[in-house]
Amino acid sequence: MVPYYGLQVPLLMDAFFAPRSVAIAGASRSGMKLGNVPIDNLRRFSYAGRVVPLNPDAGEIMGLKAYASIEDVEGGVDLAVAVIPREQVPPFLESCGRAGVRNVIVTAAAFADADAEGARLQRDVEDLARRLSLRVMGPNSIGTIDTSSGLVTSIITLEPVPQGPISFVTQTGLFAASFARWISSSQSHGAAKVACLGNKAGVDEIDMLTYLEGDPRTEVIALHTEGTSDGRAFVDAVSRISLSKPVVVLNPGRTEAGREAMRSHTGSMAGSHDVFRGAASQAGAVQVESFSEMFDCARALAYCPIPRGSGMGIVSITGAGCSLTADACQSSGLVVPALGDEAARAARAGMPDWASFSNPADIWSAIAMEGNDGAYQKVLRAMASQDDIHMLIAVYCVAPQFEFDAAAAMSRVRDEFPDKPLLAVILGGTTEDSRRWFESLEGASIPTYDSVERAVAAAGAMARYSSWLRRKSEAGAS
Amino acid sequence: MVPYYGLQVPLLMDAFFAPRSVAIAGASRSGMKLGNVPIDNLRRFSYAGRVVPLNPDAGEIMGLKAYASIEDVEGGVDLAVAVIPREQVPPFLESCGRAGVRNVIVTAAAFADADAEGARLQRDVEDLARRLSLRVMGPNSIGTIDTSSGLVTSIITLEPVPQGPISFVTQTGLFAASFARWISSSQSHGAAKVACLGNKAGVDEIDMLTYLEGDPRTEVIALHTEGTSDGRAFVDAVSRISLSKPVVVLNPGRTEAGREAMRSHTGSMAGSHDVFRGAASQAGAVQVESFSEMFDCARALAYCPIPRGSGMGIVSITGAGCSLTADACQSSGLVVPALGDEAARAARAGMPDWASFSNPADIWSAIAMEGNDGAYQKVLRAMASQDDIHMLIAVYCVAPQFEFDAAAAMSRVRDEFPDKPLLAVILGGTTEDSRRWFESLEGASIPTYDSVERAVAAAGAMARYSSWLRRKSEAGAS
Numbered sequence: 001m002v003p004y005y006g007l008q009v010p011l012l013m014d015a016f017f018a019p020r021s022v023a024i025a026g027a028s029r030s031g032m033k034l035g036n037v038p039i040d041n042l043r044r045f046s047y048a049g050r051v052v053p054l055n056p057d058a059g060e061i062m063g064l065k066a067y068a069s070i071e072d073v074e075g076g077v078d079l080a081v082a083v084i085p086r087e088q089v090p091p092f093l094e095s096c097g098r099a100g101v102r103n104v105i106v107t108a109a110a111f112a113d114a115d116a117e118g119a120r121l122q123r124d125v126e127d128l129a130r131r132l133s134l135r136v137m138g139p140n141s142i143g144t145i146d147t148s149s150g151l152v153t154s155i156i157t158l159e160p161v162p163q164g165p166i167s168f169v170t171q172t173g174l175f176a177a178s179f180a181r182w183i184s185s186s187q188s189h190g191a192a193k194v195a196c197l198g199n200k201a202g203v204d205e206i207d208m209l210t211y212l213e214g215d216p217r218t219e220v221i222a223l224h225t226e227g228t229s230d231g232r233a234f235v236d237a238v239s240r241i242s243l244s245k246p247v248v249v250l251n252p253g254r255t256e257a258g259r260e261a262m263r264s265h266t267g268s269m270a271g272s273h274d275v276f277r278g279a280a281s282q283a284g285a286v287q288v289e290s291f292s293e294m295f296d297c298a299r300a301l302a303y304c305p306i307p308r309g310s311g312m313g314i315v316s317i318t319g320a321g322c323s324l325t326a327d328a329c330q331s332s333g334l335v336v337p338a339l340g341d342e343a344a345r346a347a348r349a350g351m352p353d354w355a356s357f358s359n360p361a362d363i364w365s366a367i368a369m370e371g372n373d374g375a376y377q378k379v380l381r382a383m384a385s386q387d388d389i390h391m392l393i394a395v396y397c398v399a400p401q402f403e404f405d406a407a408a409a410m411s412r413v414r415d416e417f418p419d420k421p422l423l424a425v426i427l428g429g430t431t432e433d434s435r436r437w438f439e440s441l442e443g444a445s446i447p448t449y450d451s452v453e454r455a456v457a458a459a460g461a462m463a464r465y466s467s468w469l470r471r472k473s474e475a476g477a478s
Numbered sequence: 479m480v481p482y483y484g485l486q487v488p489l490l491m492d493a494f495f496a497p498r499s500v501a502i503a504g505a506s507r508s509g510m511k512l513g514n515v516p517i518d519n520l521r522r523f524s525y526a527g528r529v530v531p532l533n534p535d536a537g538e539i540m541g542l543k544a545y546a547s548i549e550d551v552e553g554g555v556d557l558a559v560a561v562i563p564r565e566q567v568p569p570f571l572e573s574c575g576r577a578g579v580r581n582v583i584v585t586a587a588a589f590a591d592a593d594a595e596g597a598r599l600q601r602d603v604e605d606l607a608r609r610l611s612l613r614v615m616g617p618n619s620i621g622t623i624d625t626s627s628g629l630v631t632s633i634i635t636l637e638p639v640p641q642g643p644i645s646f647v648t649q650t651g652l653f654a655a656s657f658a659r660w661i662s663s664s665q666s667h668g669a670a671k672v673a674c675l676g677n678k679a680g681v682d683e684i685d686m687l688t689y690l691e692g693d694p695r696t697e698v699i700a701l702h703t704e705g706t707s708d709g710r711a712f713v714d715a716v717s718r719i720s721l722s723k724p725v726v727v728l729n730p731g732r733t734e735a736g737r738e739a740m741r742s743h744t745g746s747m748a749g750s751h752d753v754f755r756g757a758a759s760q761a762g763a764v765q766v767e768s769f770s771e772m773f774d775c776a777r778a779l780a781y782c783p784i785p786r787g788s789g790m791g792i793v794s795i796t797g798a799g800c801s802l803t804a805d806a807c808q809s810s811g812l813v814v815p816a817l818g819d820e821a822a823r824a825a826r827a828g829m830p831d832w833a834s835f836s837n838p839a840d841i842w843s844a845i846a847m848e849g850n851d852g853a854y855q856k857v858l859r860a861m862a863s864q865d866d867i868h869m870l871i872a873v874y875c876v877a878p879q880f881e882f883d884a885a886a887a888m889s890r891v892r893d894e895f896p897d898k899p900l901l902a903v904i905l906g907g908t909t910e911d912s913r914r915w916f917e918s919l920e921g922a923s924i925p926t927y928d929s930v931e932r933a934v935a936a937a938g939a940m941a942r943y944s945s946w947l948r949r950k951s952e953a954g955a956s
Binding site: 037109110113114115117118155156157159170171172173174177178179180181182184185186224226252253254255256257258259260261262289290291292314318319320321322323324325326327328329330331335336353354355356358360364365368397398399400401402427428429430431432433434435450451452453 | 515587588591592593595596633634635637648649650651652655656657658659660662663664702704730731732733734735736737738739740767768769770792796797798800801802803804805806807808809813814831832833834836838842843846875876877878879880905906907908909910911912913928929930931
């Protein structure tokens with residue numbers, strides 16, 4: 001493991017995301033092989049730098065001049081991507097060293113993730129990296145995405161990912177593959193940078209955290225890692241970074257079965273799992289248990305202010321939404337404060353005598369009286385004006401009778417109470433209608449979920465992060 | 479509370495689902511008011527019975543002859559639906575009694591769910607029902623759906639729901655509203671019957687369970703209830719029915735906050751919650767904590783055979799899918815058996831020396847060698863042939879490089895191992911692609927989920943139900 005943290009990091013790491021030139025080893029002259037996909041992707045993402053295919057037979061590949069060796073490329077190469085069989089990787093790295101290339105992404109798998117021969121090859125990669133001063137990402141990495149520079153090295157065909165405030169650092173290739181396609185197609189939060197670290201023979205999660213700490217485009221870091229090679233450095237990095245930007249951490253292996261699965265595919269040091277999680281939590285990491293929860297929490301943190309406490313106000317068109325949301329809140333460590341006289345009076349204004357509002361508020365009757373827009377706005381506003389309610393969840397049902405511009409209504413309430421996170425839940429509806437609701441609310445930067453439990457999990461994560469920040473601030477002040 | 483269980487139930491309850499005629503009180507002569515929606519819905523669902531609008535001014539409504547009173551309708555009425563203000567409900571019930579109508583759905587809210595006056599009115603409804611031998615569903619109910627007869631009484635505009643094996647009995651209107659729209663649009667499992675019981679002044683969950691026990695179209699019952707009026711009768715019904723069809727139960731109020739929310743909107747007897755859950759569990763109920771989990775478990779139970787044990791085989795294109803699925807399995811009480819020599823040999827056939835397979839199996843390298851179809855089929859088959867693997871989860875990533883007919887592949891494996899449930903997880907992909915995968919797999923009756931955790935929760939529920947059935951069977955045999 002070669003650590004690169006320290007002062008030089010930004011410059012060196014930049015070449016993984018915004019190189020002036022990128023060379024792809026393994027591009028084929030005939031057909032679309034794995035090594036051709038990055039070239040195709042770079043075009044799709046409108047990458048403006050130079051793209052250099054490498055192929056033993058040189059010639060032309062996909063309209064670009066190809067070179068037999070990276071050492072032949074005039075003007076030098078900032079980043080090399082090795083989409084080649086594992087046994088060809090060490091000689092390729094030597095060639096990179098001679099050519100003065102400093103950053104290499106190794107896509108090939110079957111290193112320490114496979115057998116003894118792979119483990120030996122991976123040690124070779126580590127030794128070469130140290131000797132030649134190479135920064136190696138991988139092996140078994142599908143590389144990086146930078147939505148600002150248009151750099152993309154994935155061997156999976158992607159569509160351009162919209163720019164956004166979340167950066168993903170992961171050990172799996174999923175994020176530069178099917179998840180990136182999902183974000184392109186439907187997730188308006190987009191992404192800043194994506195790095196798939198694979199076997200972490202060189203660049204590891206600490207390098208990436210340190211790099212993203214200084215990245216102005218990254219406001220939230222989402223990290224999936226099976227462990228860390230240096231617990232102390234990891235905790236130092238997370239607790240320092242968490243003061244300025246949240247770090248969401250997914251660490252598989254909370255059960256023996258999960259740890260056994262990791263041992264067999266990467267040889268991760270899973271024994272330290274409980275220690276890792278305890279330390280990460282103390283360092284302010286927002287810990288999650290699944291990919292869905294990682295995305296759910298990251299976009300809530302990206303869209304919303306940090307709540308000033310853990311009090312939740314619940315406004316729902318359905319009584320079942322009220323009780324299930326309240327259940328989920330208490331299970332997530334949130335409180336559901338009773339509505340004070342003032343807020344209850346404000347919520348009831350103009351309603352028949354029998355109408356009463358508590359928290360959670362079932363606003364079915366209010367909707368019958370005042371319509372969807374009026375009822376939701378009035379009750380959300382009444383709740384938001386109460387001091388011990390720090391966040392709000394609005395539960396909507398998607399059907400023709402309940403159509404209204406919920407994004408506009410919630411945006412108006414947010415304008416009046418800019419320090420209180422507002423979350424939305426949409427239940428049911430046709431695929432088309434619920435997607436339209438989702439896009440409209442998310443387009444207005446209101447984190448939106450398809451179940452009350454997912455929304456509450458995200459709110460709970462924000463509250464825990466807020467509580468950590470307050471404890472840190474108090475400790476600093478005293 | 480008027481209990482109707484006993485011999486007469488089926489006949490009497492049938493009128494809520496397949497009446498020869500239905501009268502709607504509250505239909506308006508001008509515009510589309512709430513009372514007109516059921517008439518519109520009945521047409522959309524191609525209901526073949528007679529539809530009778532009731533309106534004080536009689537005349538014609540939506541092309542149908544309207545009557546000033548239900549007592550004027552020649553030929554009688556099997557089912558009346560009261561979409562009228564609460565104070566008009568008691569006189570309407572008296573009128574139903576005089577007309578010989580026996581079944582009434584009361585849509586109006588603001589009864590025991592609102593204030594003291596509402597509670598008094600609800601007692602009147604109960605007294606009238608007893609005195610006039612009426613079966614009342616509601617108040618605060620949006621009624622029923624029967625996908626076979628086309629009967630639908632919802633005041634929310636719906637699209638025809640496909641016929642299917644699951645019946646939903648719920649206290650909330652969501653199931654005959656936005657969830658019904660969602661099922662119409664995208665859930666190929668469809669539904670048999672839906673009943674929204676509301677305040678349960680008459681028909682309660684025990685009546686419905688007893689009725690659905692004898693309904694040949696219902697193979698799985700999904701019940702959402704805030705409690706029960708008769709714990710012993712409920713447990714008797716669930717433990718009897720669970721021997722022949724699974725009963726999935728969602729009971730909000732697992733926290734004090736959730737119970738408080740229920741008290742304020744229905745006055746449910748929430749104190750007995752823990753007792754309720756303990757008893758339901760002993761009676762074989764498949765207990766869930768959210769609407770998503772209710773749907774997830776119900777369709778797994780509807781599509782799959784009951785597994786013969788709790789051993790899970792995991793086949794994933796991504797290592798992260800392996801460890802997270804294994805984590806989720808252990809947390810859900812499932813076991814992940816090691817792969818025996820025979821199965822491991824079968825999985826490795828034709829692979830390079832360094833390829834190894836364990837459970838979970840990361841088949842990234844196998845895919846590179848043999849393509850998606852070959853790799854998934856071979857490894858699924860190898861695992862399924864091992865005795866202590868009772869179910870299988872296949873994890874897919876959706877991207878152009880991973881396209882293949884997964885539904886056909888899994889169907890072939892299922893044909894060879896018909897007693898082993900197969901579940902699918904699809905991660906990422908564009909909205910369009912992931913929907914296409916979902917529809918293809920679900921269309922082949924393979925329960926499909928967008929996260930490993932949801933799939934494992936459904937598998938865990940099947941395993942618990944299976945374990946209850948085996949205990950019952952052993953107890954019966956001894």
